[in-house]
Amino acid sequence: MFRALLLALAAATAPTPAQKLGFPPVKPGPVPGYVMVADRNNNRIILLSPAKKIVWQKDGLHDPDDAFFTPGYRSISTNEEYNQTMALIGVRSRRIEWSYGHxxxxxxxxxxxxxxxxxxxxxxxxxxxxxxQNCRVVWVNRAKRIVRTIGHAGDCAHDPPRSLSSPNGDTPLPDGGVLVTEIGGWVDRIDAHGRLVYTVRTPTSYPSDAQLLANGDILVAGFNTPGRVDEITPKGRIVWTYQPSGEWSLDRPSLAVRWPNGMIAITDDWHHRVLVVDPRTKKVVWSYGHLNQPGRSLGFLNKPDGLDLLPGVPAGVKAARKTLVQVRRIGSLPQALSKASAVVLPDGRLMVLGGETAGVSTDQVLVGPPQRLRPAGRLPTPTHDAAAAFVGGGALLFGGGQAVASSAVVRVGTSGGARNAGKLDEPLSDLGAAVLGGKAYLVGGYTGVKFASAIQRYDGGGRTTTVARLPAGTRYAGVAPVGDTIVVAGGITPAGTSSAVYAVNPATHAVRRAATLPAPEAHAGMAALDGSLYLVGGRDVLRISGGRVSMAARLPVALTDPAVVALGGRIVAIGGGTNGVYAFTPR
Incomplete structure (x- = not known):
């Protein structure tokens, strides 16, 4: 037993691959190490920290198309597709130590x-x-002799393993086999003896760099415009797709890989950025590069075509998960709902305003105890992504919108009757609201043109006064009051999803960094109870108290954009993409 204990201790304290190369350890989060990027049109390979700093760089290459750490992480294999060569680069020496091709x-x-x-x-x-172009996968020894091939030059028909149709991917497999990706729309699993295990049609005609997942499925990027990433079974059934529109749409992504923490990293080649996506919520939790802005300075990329991970989280470091309170479902909504707003009424009932159901905004007003919410009225206009506050004997609903952001202010009485009550200075959606001293404050949001950074006091009649500004425009943050401050947790900024927690004092106009979330977080709701804040999103409830962040509870299902309130000594979450109402009592 003592020997087993020593072995376990050694495993927990063993340096990470990153530490062995002289880089500091990394905290658990969406990026569990350092991200290596083959920045093709900048003729370089770079290594990025989770904080988006370049910590290593190799310049002077010729269109490096991919880059992978070799076993042991001492060197990097790369191919210069348009220079017709491949090479090994020493990490410490930054020199090409071996090459093949002319x-x-x-x-x-x-x-x-x-x-x-x-x-x-x-x-x-x-x-x-x-x-x-030679329609083959080749194996070359260190003496630069070809010792094996699948397929051969001059025959580009899809007939694996005899012939291959322009293979652009050849992922090594743990069993000694290879997963071949063929332009034209196929992925082939070939075993260590060169025998075909299966060939499967892909959802797109230009698959790129397919990866075998631990469950036997295949993760494959579609090098198309618009682009997509799919998880498919060996029989071709699609079980997951990432194909967003708008800001996080893809243009000819060439590689998607699943990291050990479950996040999916994607090279969005022609949008000049690398994205990390949470597959549960399909939200971008980390990114590097700027949409449609190629560049070489810090924060910019130019046709990033490959990536790999240098693990940096020590084995003994895990997110703290004590015995957690389990959140229970306590009620049901008329239909699945997300992006709604909610307030607590003076008599202890709950009011839920607007939101989105089946992808369409609703004008519904629900009122009642959390266990029995029922339709009580309608808003003047369907809306979602608004913010609500209870002041002056009624609820005020600010902004939101449908296809575009709205400037509307709507007053809703406790019985559910609603009327227009003014207009804000500019449209605002994706914002938060909090009440301090009987006044409503609006936090961040999106104007339809830019991310908003202002903390605004609502003075009535559509008039507002800016009392402070966040360090960056922020939308979809958790917002709640505690004491004499408004706390803003996470959210999406122009630089990506944030892990920052800010405390704003409207009286002194002060904004300070109060805490840091374990990982970037957005589309989560937040409420205060007994001096602590509870951020609800995904499967987890985080407690923020005294500058510390800890796990407070575990949700039975993943929630995105839930409305969250404190009611009757409990934290209550509504909707979040489900038709459920959920509650728990913090310990």
């Missing part, structure tokens, strides 16, 4: 490649690469 010369004979893609160094010392 620069800018295509060929199929020994020593030549034609559009090489996805070069990997295997544990047996062989270099493996998809040779696209």
């Amino acid at each position: 620069a800018d010369v295509r060929g199929s004979s020994s020593g030549y490649l034609s559009n090489p893609d996805d070069a990997y160094l295997l544990r047996n010392g062989l270099m493996q690469v998809a040779d696209i």
